[in-house]
Amino acid sequence: MRQILIVExxxxxxxxxCKALKSDEWHIVSCGTIEEARGQLxxxxxxxxxxxxxxxxxxxxxxxxxxxxxxxxxxVILLTAKDTDLxxxxxxxxxxxxxxxxxxxxxxxxxxxxxxxxxAGMVQDHDVFADGEYSFDFKNMIFxxxxxxxxxxxxxxxxxxxxxxxxxxxxxxxxLIDKIWTDGAEYVDENxxxxxxxxxxxxxxxxxxxxxxxxxxxxxxxHDE
Numbered sequence: 393m394r395q396i397l398i399v400e401x402x403x404x405x406x407x408x409x410c411k412a413l414k415s416d417e418w419h420i421v422s423c424g425t426i427e428e429a430r431g432q433l434x435x436x437x438x439x440x441x442x443x444x445x446x447x448x449x450x451x452x453x454x455x456x457x458x459x460x461x462x463x464x465x466x467x468v469i470l471l472t473a474k475d476t477d478l479x480x481x482x483x484x485x486x487x488x489x490x491x492x493x494x495x496x497x498x499x500x501x502x503x504x505x506x507x508x509x510x511x512a513g514m515v516q517d518h519d520v521f522a523d524g525e526y527s528f529d530f531k532n533m534i535f536x537x538x539x540x541x542x543x544x545x546x547x548x549x550x551x552x553x554x555x556x557x558x559x560x561x562x563x564x565x566x567x568l569i570d571k572i573w574t575d576g577a578e579y580v581d582e583n584x585x586x587x588x589x590x591x592x593x594x595x596x597x598x599x600x601x602x603x604x605x606x607x608x609x610x611x612x613x614x615h616d617e
Contacts, residue, residue: 399452421438429441430455547588561611567609
């Protein structure tokens with residue numbers, strides 16, 4: 393599994409970054425020094441580095457230079473309390489892909505990280521899903537099977553998106569109900585979910601792709617299942 397490497401000596405901030413970026417898609421590795429980061433870069437498979445400039449055993453810019461000399465394409469986002477134009481220009485000139493000054497919003501940080509991963513081709517565009525004969529464009533609401541466009545209701549679109557964002561994983565019935573029917577209703581008949589699943593299967597001719605895991609929920613079957 394690819395890694396996001398966090399190099400930050402502030403323990404509280406480091407832990408907050410790890411929690412904010414936690415994902416099933418990435419293994420989060422944290423270091424507090426340049427020496428630890430160098431060792432991890434040698435043995436790990438980093439997809440992105442979050443790098444503090446001020447570290448106890450040296451200048452993060454020096455590590456940035458080392459990283460970029462070995463792998464120019466590896467995204468590096470600098471984290472620092474320095475906020476002068478000179479500091480920003482220096483970091484970018486040395487190859488940093490982005491520069492975030494402290495304090496910062498964790499939601500903004502997540503967005504910046506996802507942007508860099510997307511640029512590097514490390515994350516999928518979840519607005520578009522393709523699997524064999526199936527092609528779903530959730531942004532433009534175009535759903536096709538073997539090139540034939542199929543009309544789906546808003547509820548069916550929500551259900552399909554959740555399943556395709558969790559390919560190969562079982563999504564529990566109660567989670568699907570909570571995420572699809574979010575209008576504040578106190579009670580939703582569970583039969584509504586079963587009916588929606590059946591309608592999607594019929595419309596998309598996807599009986600073999602949308603799998604029922606009895607007693608648990610549903611999953612979109614992976615290619616090799």
